[in-house]
Amino acid sequence: MARRSRGRFIDGIVLLDKDTGMSSNFALQRVKRFFNANKAGHTGALDPLATGMLPICLGEATKFSQHLLDADKRYLVTAKLGQRTDTSDSDGEIVQTREINFTQEQLEQALEHFRGETMQVPSMYSALKYQGQPLYKYAREGIEVPREARPINVFELNFISLEGDELTLDIHCSKGTYIRTITDDLGEMLGCGAHVIMLRRTQVAGYPYDRMVSLEQLEELVAKAEEASLPLSEVLDPLLLPMDTAVSGFKEVNVSDELATYLMNGNPVQVSNLPVDELVRITIGESRQFVGIGQMNDDGQLAPKRLIVIRDTQDK
Numbered sequence: 001m002a003r004r005s006r007g008r009f010i011d012g013i014v015l016l017d018k019d020t021g022m023s024s025n026f027a028l029q030r031v032k033r034f035f036n037a038n039k040a041g042h043t044g045a046l047d048p049l050a051t052g053m054l055p056i057c058l059g060e061a062t063k064f065s066q067h068l069l070d071a072d073k074r075y076l077v078t079a080k081l082g083q084r085t086d087t088s089d090s091d092g093e094i095v096q097t098r099e100i101n102f103t104q105e106q107l108e109q110a111l112e113h114f115r116g117e118t119m120q121v122p123s124m125y126s127a128l129k130y131q132g133q134p135l136y137k138y139a140r141e142g143i144e145v146p147r148e149a150r151p152i153n154v155f156e157l158n159f160i161s162l163e164g165d166e167l168t169l170d171i172h173c174s175k176g177t178y179i180r181t182i183t184d185d186l187g188e189m190l191g192c193g194a195h196v197i198m199l200r201r202t203q204v205a206g207y208p209y210d211r212m213v214s215l216e217q218l219e220e221l222v223a224k225a226e227e228a229s230l231p232l233s234e235v236l237d238p239l240l241l242p243m244d245t246a247v248s249g250f251k252e253v254n255v256s257d258e259l260a261t262y263l264m265n266g267n268p269v270q271v272s273n274l275p276v277d278e279l280v281r282i283t284i285g286e287s288r289q290f291v292g293i294g295q296m297n298d299d300g301q302l303a304p305k306r307l308i309v310i311r312d313t314q315d316k
Contacts, residue, residue, distance in 0.1 A: 007038035009311060010233075011059035012240030017212035018046050018054045027215065031056045034218045035236055043068035043204065043246075044175075049089055052076075052201035053212055060308040061243035064293070068246050072155065074172045074203035077196055079183045081165045084193030088123055088180035092195070100165055100192045108159070110189045111169075114182055115157050119149035123181050152177040167194070172203075206248065213239055243308070244290035250281040253294065253302060260284040264291065264310075268301035279305065 014035070018027050024045035032040035041062040043055045052075075057065045082100045085092035102110075122128050130138065130145045138145050156172040171179060180196050187194025202209055218236070225235045251274075259269045263282070274280065274296040282294050282304070292307035 007032070007036050008233075009059055010035060010037050010237065010240075011061050011243050011308070011311075012237075013061050013243060013245060014056040014058065014239060015207055015212045015241065016054045016056050017214040018051055019214060019216075020051050021048055023048055024054060027054060028056055030215050031218070032058070034215075034222055034232075036232065041065050043071075044073075046201060047089070047180075047199070049091055049196070050199040050201060052199075053204050053207065053209070054201070055204055055207065055246075057243070057246070058240070059243075061246060063306045063308065064243060064246035068204060070175050071205035072172065072174055072203075073177070073201060074170070075179050076160070076168065076170055076198075076200045076202055077179050077183060078166055078168045078198035079187065079194040080197045081167055081187065081190070081194050082192050083195060084184065084187060085195040087195075088184040089196040089199070096193050098192045100190075102190045102192070104162075107162070107167075107190065110186055111157050111159060113189065114186065115154050117151060117153045120152045120178060120181055121149045122147050123178050123184075150176060154182075166197070168198075170202075205246075207241070207245070211241065242290070244281060247279075247281050247293055250279055250293065252283055252288075253280045254283045254285075254288060255302075257285045260291070263294070263302070263304055264307060266304060266307075268297060268299070268303040270300070271296075271302045272300075274302065282307075 014031055016027055016031055018024065024042050028040055028042045035058060037058040039059055039062055041057050043057060043065045046052065046054055055068050080090070082098060083094050084096040086095050128134070128147070153174040154171060154177065156170070158170040160168040160170055171182070179199055183194050183196050221235045222232060225232050253271060253274065255263060255269060255271070263269050276296050276298060279293055279295050280302070282291050283289055284291055290308070291310065292304060294302045294304045297303045
């Protein structure tokens, strides 16, 4: 007997404003429950300390979450100077205290060091894995394991303020950049030590800041819907962004309804003027309905890579 699916079929992306003190998985499960979605996934975890934008993909949108994981991010970070912790943030224990003694010119010189393409050694308290286990598990047991430096790109690093011993920066960076590591390295360069006391992700890819919604707001909407005897879909679904926004940076290839029949059955179709291996966003017909992503093969054909299941309407 076929196993009955749980939740409704609903596709789209929620821009969650994650609160501090909760794990990204906890936030994900709450959103999934609010929307009664049968499938959900996030697009790169935020530390419990961190707040801000956490795109949650529902339904078929989960097929494209990797592209948001790979996207650029923007953060607002406040560092406490004069103290270094074992985790490079305020969740850890203070391991060193030093005087703060640098000029604004020395600070600007130190910030310049982190701009552009550099190599970064990930923190032992990151979720990167070594021999199948996250690094933070080794760190909690006091075990140091080898980590290779990885290339990162800091597109912008803007000084916001220095008030007492608290330094606030705005950082636009590539995927895989650890803000805690930048903060710790900056503190060492300034000779005083530093650790993160506030971290807020303000942007993922090109998603707008003002479209974020918190768990508290979702809870309020659910309560109002129940009070007014309205279906949850009527109050929650308008918050969803289209699933193809996850790949909005890809070139669009529009195919005819006839070719779409072959494509949706997993067959490559003939198109022109596409570079080999380039990922593209596929739409169908005059309505330009998004159906997934594809890639040009060596035979000059567009081969489907990730296709969605097309449904007439969202299940209510």
